[in-house]
Amino acid sequence: MPLKWNNLGTPPLPEQLEVSIFGPGYGESIVIHIGSGRWVIVDSCIDTVSGRPAPIAYLNACGVDVANAVDVVVATHWHDDHIRGMAQVVNACRSAKFCSASTLQAPEFLATVLPYASRNKIAEGPGVRELFEIIHILENNKRPITRAIADRRIKVWNHGTLAHGQPVALWTLTPSDLQYAKFLTELTALMPGVGETKRRAVPQRPNHVSVVVWIEIGDLHVLLGADLENTTNPGIGWSAVISSTGRPTGRATVFKIPHHGSKNAHHDQVWRTMLVDKPFAVLTPNNRGRALPTEADVTRITGLTQTSYSTAKASQRLRKRRDRAVEKTVRDMGVKLRSAEPEVGLVRLRQHNSAWTTELFNEACLLKEIYPSV
Amino acid sequence: MRITPEYGNVGIVLLGSFNPPIFRPEWFAKTGIISDEAAATAEIEVIHKQISAFRMAWASLRIESESFVAETDDAPYVRLFDLIMKTFRERLEHTPLWAVGINRRVHFRVRDVKTRDAIGKRLAPPEAWGEWGAMVTKELNEQSPERHGGMLSLTMQQRMIGDDRPGGSINARIEPSTRIPGGIGVFMEINDHYELPDRKNVVGCDQIIALLERNFESSLKRSEWIIDQIMALG
Amino acid sequence: MAGTDAVAIKENNIVPGTILKALAREHLSSIAKQIWIPNTEKTLGTSAPEGLSIGLIDHPHFHPARLHVRDSFVALQEWEGTIVSIYEDYFTARLVDITAEESIASEEADFPLDDIPACDRDLLRPGAIFRWAVGYRRSPGGTNMRGYQLAMRRLPQWTKRELDEAKVEALRIAGALKME
Numbered sequence: 001m002p003l004k005w006n007n008l009g010t011p012p013l014p015e016q017l018e019v020s021i022f023g024p025g026y027g028e029s030i031v032i033h034i035g036s037g038r039w040v041i042v043d044s045c046i047d048t049v050s051g052r053p054a055p056i057a058y059l060n061a062c063g064v065d066v067a068n069a070v071d072v073v074v075a076t077h078w079h080d081d082h083i084r085g086m087a088q089v090v091n092a093c094r095s096a097k098f099c100s101a102s103t104l105q106a107p108e109f110l111a112t113v114l115p116y117a118s119r120n121k122i123a124e125g126p127g128v129r130e131l132f133e134i135i136h137i138l139e140n141n142k143r144p145i146t147r148a149i150a151d152r153r154i155k156v157w158n159h160g161t162l163a164h165g166q167p168v169a170l171w172t173l174t175p176s177d178l179q180y181a182k183f184l185t186e187l188t189a190l191m192p193g194v195g196e197t198k199r200r201a202v203p204q205r206p207n208h209v210s211v212v213v214w215i216e217i218g219d220l221h222v223l224l225g226a227d228l229e230n231t232t233n234p235g236i237g238w239s240a241v242i243s244s245t246g247r248p249t250g251r252a253t254v255f256k257i258p259h260h261g262s263k264n265a266h267h268d269q270v271w272r273t274m275l276v277d278k279p280f281a282v283l284t285p286n287n288r289g290r291a292l293p294t295e296a297d298v299t300r301i302t303g304l305t306q307t308s309y310s311t312a313k314a315s316q317r318l319r320k321r322r323d324r325a326v327e328k329t330v331r332d333m334g335v336k337l338r339s340a341e342p343e344v345g346l347v348r349l350r351q352h353n354s355a356w357t358t359e360l361f362n363e364a365c366l367l368k369e370i371y372p373s374v
Numbered sequence: 375m376r377i378t379p380e381y382g383n384v385g386i387v388l389l390g391s392f393n394p395p396i397f398r399p400e401w402f403a404k405t406g407i408i409s410d411e412a413a414a415t416a417e418i419e420v421i422h423k424q425i426s427a428f429r430m431a432w433a434s435l436r437i438e439s440e441s442f443v444a445e446t447d448d449a450p451y452v453r454l455f456d457l458i459m460k461t462f463r464e465r466l467e468h469t470p471l472w473a474v475g476i477n478r479r480v481h482f483r484v485r486d487v488k489t490r491d492a493i494g495k496r497l498a499p500p501e502a503w504g505e506w507g508a509m510v511t512k513e514l515n516e517q518s519p520e521r522h523g524g525m526l527s528l529t530m531q532q533r534m535i536g537d538d539r540p541g542g543s544i545n546a547r548i549e550p551s552t553r554i555p556g557g558i559g560v561f562m563e564i565n566d567h568y569e570l571p572d573r574k575n576v577v578g579c580d581q582i583i584a585l586l587e588r589n590f591e592s593s594l595k596r597s598e599w600i601i602d603q604i605m606a607l608g
Numbered sequence: 609m610a611g612t613d614a615v616a617i618k619e620n621n622i623v624p625g626t627i628l629k630a631l632a633r634e635h636l637s638s639i640a641k642q643i644w645i646p647n648t649e650k651t652l653g654t655s656a657p658e659g660l661s662i663g664l665i666d667h668p669h670f671h672p673a674r675l676h677v678r679d680s681f682v683a684l685q686e687w688e689g690t691i692v693s694i695y696e697d698y699f700t701a702r703l704v705d706i707t708a709e710e711s712i713a714s715e716e717a718d719f720p721l722d723d724i725p726a727c728d729r730d731l732l733r734p735g736a737i738f739r740w741a742v743g744y745r746r747s748p749g750g751t752n753m754r755g756y757q758l759a760m761r762r763l764p765q766w767t768k769r770e771l772d773e774a775k776v777e778a779l780r781i782a783g784a785l786k787m788e
Contacts, residue, residue, distance in 0.1 A: 048714070105787045110778035115766055125690065126712060135781060144786040194771060197406075198763040199735035200690045288692075288702070288716055320705075320715070326685045329742045329754050337703070337717045380746055381680040407762060409727035432759075448757060449683035450739035456762050463764040494609030526610040550609040553748065560609070595709075 003047065003344045003362045011062035014163035017217050017351040019254050022054040023284025023311030023364075024344045027081040029055045030224055030256060034071075034217060035162035039064060040170060041093065042074045042213055042224055044086040047344045053085030054344050056092055067094045072155050072170055074148070075100040075134075076211040076226035079203045080127030081286075087133035090143075098138065099146040099154055101175055101209040108184050115192045116201040125200040148172035148211040150179075151246035159218075166218030173212040173247050174228060178235045183208040205229075208236060210258075214248055220351065221250045223274060225258030229265045238267035242274070251276045254349055257283035257308075261293030261301055261367075271304055280356065281308040282347045285370065287339075295371050308367035309360065311345040375598045377605050379480035381553055384594065385445040386458050388582065389569075390471035394426040397437045407460045433457065445477075455590045462579045471582035472573035473542070476566040476590060478597035484608045487557040490550070491524065493607045497548065498525035522557065526550070539585060541569040546600050562604060564597035678748070681757055683707070683741035687715070691736045697721050699732065703740070719758070728760040737761045 011033075012018040018033035027045030034040060041055045050057055059066050070093035076082055090098055103109045116128045138145065146154055150173060157168040175183070186204055208231075213224040230237040238258075241247065252275050259265035261283040275281075281301060286292040291314055293301070301308050320339070321327070330337060345364035350357050360366075398421055403413030412430045419427040427436040433446040433454060446454045462469060484490050500507035510523040532544040544566050551559025568585045570576055689701035690713065698720050702713035724732060738760045745753045 046712070102787065105782050105785045107775075107778045107782045110781050111775045114774035114778055115771055135785070139781065139784050142786070144788045147787050192766045192771065194768045195765050197731060197736070197765055199733065200737060202690070202692055202734040323684050325744070325754055326742045329756055332754075333719075333723065333756060335717050335719055335723075337715050339715055378684060378743075379682055382682050383680065406765075409725070411725070411727035432757075447678050448681035449741040449743060450686055450757060450759055452739055452761065453759050460762055460764050464767075490609055522610055524610045 005057050005061040020348045021282045022346050027084050028284035031055045034168045035164050037069050039070045040072045043082040044089045046084045053088050066092045070096040072097045077207045083130050087130055090134050091137050097146045099148050101148045112187050112191045128201050150176040169216045171214040173214050173241050175209040176240050179208040221252040222254040223252035224256040227259045242269045253279050255279045255281045257281050260286040261297040278305040281305050284311045285314055302368045309347045310367050310370045312363045314370045379482050381481040383447050383479040384451040385477040387475040388442040388471050389473035392437050394437045397426040405465050462583050469579050470576045471579040472576045473569040474582050474586050476593040479563045481551045481553045482560045483554055484558050489608045494525040496607050497528050539568045541571050542567040562601050566593040681745045683743040686741045689738045723758050731760040
């Protein structure tokens with residue numbers, strides 16, 4: 001069932017905080033209303049029915065003038081499940097700061113990815129195409145990139161400017177210099193070699209330059225975990241974030257769970273020291289390849305907070321039906337086709353006068369209901 | 375397409391300057407254009423200074439001094455495109471090419487003889503042929519369609535195509551099918567032809583290969599759309 | 609339409625304005641006479657003269673029409689796949705529905721490695737592209753067999769020139785983008 005963009009109720013009040021998380025089951029995007037009609041967009045995904053970027057479709061439905069009302073657009077990393085439609089977002093949100101890790105300006109990164117695009121129409125994949133459309137827009141419009149690095153305050157909205165009277169700040173907590181250096185080292189695996197048959201770029205995991213975003217609205221905090229995972233190196237991943245002395249203090253009430261709730265992205269110290277007790281926690285499931293979150297992940301997270309949600313159900317992998325002869329042949333081959341593009345779901349959290357409301361749209365659900373048996 | 379064909383074929387024809395004897399299966403395998411197995415099992419028809427022709431499991435190649443013809447009867451047709459791209463982009467970029475044709479051939483089965491005759495009459499109305507037209511179609515006999523008179527072959531050509539080709543045309547030919555018996559088969563061939571205006575001064579293959587790269591998939595889609603226009607008559 | 613004999617002779621007609629030239633029988637026959645044919649009365653026990661290749665052709669006439677009476681694999685459904693991961697006995701791929709003219713990979717599947725012909729296994733790696741067609745193999749005799757074709761795409765290789773050009777362009781972009 002497609003998300004009915006025009007049936008999502010009214011836009012937030014000027015003094016209301018809103019965190020809306022979209023996930024079609026492959027891809028995610030977060031839209032934050034920080035007050036007085038000012039918005040932040042983190043990542044982009046496509047609404048599979050309309051073909052538009054979900055954040056733009058949503059903001060248009062709210063009557064928002066995206067060209068002027070979006071203050072920051074963050075691309076947390078370059079995996080295509082986080083940047084689908086991002087070129088349209090960057091183009092439409094003309095007055096927004098565009099924030100990403102330094103990768104976009106790194107010659108090593110560009111020299112690795114460019115061969116997958118240039119003179120390679122046959123093999124050009126959608127992620128690479130999107131990346132170079134974004135570069136094209138930024139270059140042609142001479143728009144600067146605001147560098148996302150560990151413990152950097154990207155933008156401040158002074159308390160006098162917003163209806164709720166609170167100061168607001170947006171920080172990036174990653175990547176550290178070490179994370180960035182590791183990413184560049186591991187890029188070599190993707191680098192095409194002379195004489196190799198052309199192919200598509202398949203992103204490496206884990207992604208060490210995934211940008212974690214922290215937003216402060218007065219005493220209220222939001223932590224958006226992107227796809228940051230842990231590694232055995234304490235200088236990289238969540239361990240580095242926790243041990244950083246330069247990051248802002250406070251505990252988040254809203255948490256976008258990183259990397260689809262996987263065990264690799266879980267860190268007990270994040271829950272103990274960076275989040276309030278029983279926060280609102282939202283994840284977007286991954287319905288491609290290895291399904292995430294697993295049932296064990298769901299048990300772990302719901303044990304930490306009952307106010308945990310998913311933007312789509314794990315079972316939502318309905319696939320297209322085709323001609324009987326095709327279906328039979330595919331079955332005879334032993335191949336199981338599965339849909340990788342379920343429709344967009346939305347978890348919307350709004351806060352007004354210290355009271356929170358949670359709304360679930362389309363296939364979004366309580367996390368405990370993502371697998372019926374859990 | 376509206377109807378799945380009984381038989382399908384795609385061909386890519388390049389006009390240029392070639393040296394036929396180099397085009398042996400072993401050469402294509404050594405350069406990674408085809409697999410070693412495809413080369414080992416290829417049936418050679420002739421390797422000669424004027425012509426090379428051989429057949430692999432999924433394609434046949436025929437090269438003369440001024441033409442390079444690659445055809446396949448088996449989907450996925452993009453394999454043919456890849457073979458040409460790899461040959462000329464990687465190995466023979468200095469070969470002068472001045473024209474390329476992307477050809478789509480299908481044989482369709484229609485419902486019955488009457489349907490096929492209706493298509494023929496619509497495309498070539500016997501009334502236009504006056505009294506002789508009446509004589510030609512007098513003996514239409516569903517019991518022995520081999521004895522029918524009527525349209526034998528018709529070709530339509532489009533010249534002003536409006537895409538990026540410097541010269542050329544689209545030619546659509548329709549005939550009774552020689553492959554499907556019983557008077558219920560229709561054959562169509564769409565030849566999508568691209569040509570450089572000044573063949574004498576062509577250097578290398580880049581322009582023609584770039585045209586092929588940009589237009590192969592869309593050409594096949596357009597050919598199938600043209601075929602659908604006729605199939606709608608049935 | 610006119611009736612025809614069920615012999616595939618028409619496909620060699622020369623049609624004005626096309627570039628599909630027919631190879632007339634007479635033309636090929638004259639070439640056939642110039643080629644050394646093995647194991648004939650004259651050539652038995654001898655080797656081909658230097659510079660001439662041998663081929664399997666009927667002597668003295670060549671029948672191009674025979675080339676066109678073949679099986680045909682007609683696709684009902686075609687996907688383009690990109691390999692994402694390779695495991696011990698299967699690989700996972702994302703699939704774009706070519707038949708539906710889609711451009712986004714909206715499906716994915718696991719395929720047994722055995723589905724890839726042995727001669728194409730060296731092409732298997734993450735990012736490699738293949739075409740998967742499901743349909744019917746139809747023979748001139750009228751038999752129909754359901755089946756599939758799974759073909760790795762043999763794309764051109766990256767050249768030194770392309771990679772060098774990418775490095776130059778990378779430096780240009782890095783210089784053009786402003787980072788603050």
